[in-house]
Amino acid sequence: MRIAVCIKQVPESLTKTMLSDGKIKREAQASVMNPADIFSLEAALTVKEQHGGQVDVFTMGAETAGMILKEAAALGADKIFLISDRAFAGADTYATAHVLSAALRKLGKYDLIFCGRRTMDGETGQVPVQVAEMMGIPVITNVVSIAVGDGRILCRRLLEGWTERRECRLPAVVSVMEGIKGIIHPRLPSLAGLYHAAQKEITLLNRIDLGLTEEEVGCKGSFTEVRRVYFPEWDRECRFFDMEEGLVQTAEAIRWVKKEMRGAYGK
Numbered sequence: 001m002r003i004a005v006c007i008k009q010v011p012e013s014l015t016k017t018m019l020s021d022g023k024i025k026r027e028a029q030a031s032v033m034n035p036a037d038i039f040s041l042e043a044a045l046t047v048k049e050q051h052g053g054q055v056d057v058f059t060m061g062a063e064t065a066g067m068i069l070k071e072a073a074a075l076g077a078d079k080i081f082l083i084s085d086r087a088f089a090g091a092d093t094y095a096t097a098h099v100l101s102a103a104l105r106k107l108g109k110y111d112l113i114f115c116g117r118r119t120m121d122g123e124t125g126q127v128p129v130q131v132a133e134m135m136g137i138p139v140i141t142n143v144v145s146i147a148v149g150d151g152r153i154l155c156r157r158l159l160e161g162w163t164e165r166r167e168c169r170l171p172a173v174v175s176v177m178e179g180i181k182g183i184i185h186p187r188l189p190s191l192a193g194l195y196h197a198a199q200k201e202i203t204l205l206n207r208i209d210l211g212l213t214e215e216e217v218g219c220k221g222s223f224t225e226v227r228r229v230y231f232p233e234w235d236r237e238c239r240f241f242d243m244e245e246g247l248v249q250t251a252e253a254i255r256w257v258k259k260e261m262r263g264a265y266g267k
Contacts, residue, residue, distance in 0.1 A: 001053030001148075004110040005044045006100055006131070007037035007072065009065040010121045033068040036116025040176040042183045044114045045076045047148055054078045056107065060088060060099055066202050074189035074197035081107070085206040090219035092226075093122070097130030099217055102210040104135065110171060112153065117142055117175040128175035139173040140166045145181040146174065156181075 009031045033041075044055050057072040059065045060083040069080035083103050091099065104110060113135075115128040125141070132139035144163060145156040154167045158177055189197070207217055214220055241249055 001047070001051050001112070002108070002110045003044045003048060003053060003055045003112045003114065004104055004107075005037075005041050005055060005057045005072070005077070005114045006127070007041060007057060007059050007068060007116070008034045008119050009059060009061050009068050010034045010119055031064065031067070033071060034116055034119045034121075036118055036120075036176065036178050038116075039178050039180050039183060040114040040116045040174075041072055041075065041077070042187055043143075043146060043174070043176050043180055044112070045187065046183055047112065047146070048076070051148060053111075056081065056110075058083060058100065058103055060084070060091075060096060060103075069202055070197045070200070071189075073200040074193045075187050076193065079203065080200060081203045081205055083205045083210075085217070087207045087214050087218050090222065090225075091217060092222035092224045093124055093126040094130060094223050095217055095221040097127050097134055098221060099210065099212065100127070101131050101134040102212055103205055104131070106205070106210060112148070112170060113137075113173045115173065115175045117177050125175065128173050132173035135171075135173070137171045137173060138168040139175070140168065141175045142177055143174050143180065144177050146176075 010033075012032045041055075041057065047053075048055050055077050056079040057069060057077040058081045059069055063082070063084060065084070066082050069077075069082060073080050081103065083099055088095075088099060104113060113128075113131065115131070117128070118125040119127075128141065129139050140153070140155045140157060142157045142159070143155045144158050147154040148170075151170050152167060153170060153172055153174065154165070155174065156163045156165055207214070219225070
C-alpha cells in the first residue's frame with residue numbers, strides 16, 4: 001500500500017507574529033509541525049504497520065520546512081519531499097492544493113492520502129477537499145477512526161454533536177482529527193529512527209519539476225487574498241463575589257435566562 005501524508009510547518013504560537021501589512025510573520029519565532037498533521041502522520045504510520053507498504057511525506061514551504069520532514073523520517077516515513085519555490089509565495093488554499101496535487105501525481109498513484117483536518121494558522125480545512133477534487137478521488141473529512149481492508153476504507157467522522165460512518169473505495173483522501181481513536185500519540189522516535197532521519201535525503205521539487213506555470217501558483221494562481229490578520233481586543237470587566245453573594249447573583253442569572261427563554265418561545 002502506498003500512502004502519502006501532506007504536512008505543514010506553522011508558527012509555534014501566533015502571538016506577536018504580525019507584519020505591518022497584517023500578515024503572519026512566520027520567521028518571528030520557532031516553527032513546528034501543524035498539530036493536526038501530527039495525527040495524520042501517526043494514522044498513516046499505523047496503517048503501514050498493519051498492512052505494510054510505504055509512507056511518503058510532503059510539505060510545501062521554505063527550506064526551513066525541511067525540519068519537520070526530518071521529524072517525519074525519524075518516526076518512520078520512507079521518503080520525504082520538500083516542495084519549494086519562490087513562485088509559490090502567497091498561495092491561497094486553492095493554489096496550495098494545486099501544487100500538492102501536482103506533486104502527488106508526479107510521484108505516482110497513492111492508495112491513501114492523509115492530511116490534518118486544518119492548520120492552526122489558517123483554520124480553513126479546505127486543502128484536503130481541494131486536493132481530492134483536483135485528483136478526482138473521494139475524500140472523507142473530520143475522521144476520528146479508521147479501518148482499511150479489501151481496497152476500501154471505513155471511517156467514522158465527527159459532526160456537530162454526533163458521528164457518522166463513511167466508507168469508500170481506494171484511492172481516497174482522508175483528513176484526520178486531532179486525538180483520532182486508536183492512534184498512539186505522541187509516537188517517539190527511536191535511536192535507530194533518529195539515525196535513519198539523519199541519513200535520509202530530502203527530495204526537492206520546484207515549479208519546473210511539477211510542470212506548472214507561474215500563472216498557476218502563488219499569488220497569481222490564487223483566487224483569494226488575505227488582506228489582514230489581527231487579534232481581537234477584549235474589553236470586558238470581571239467581578240468577584242464571595243459565596244453568599246455569588247449564590248444570589250447565580251439565582252438572578254437563572255431567573256433572567258428563564259424569562260428570556262419564555263419570551264423567545266412564548267412559554
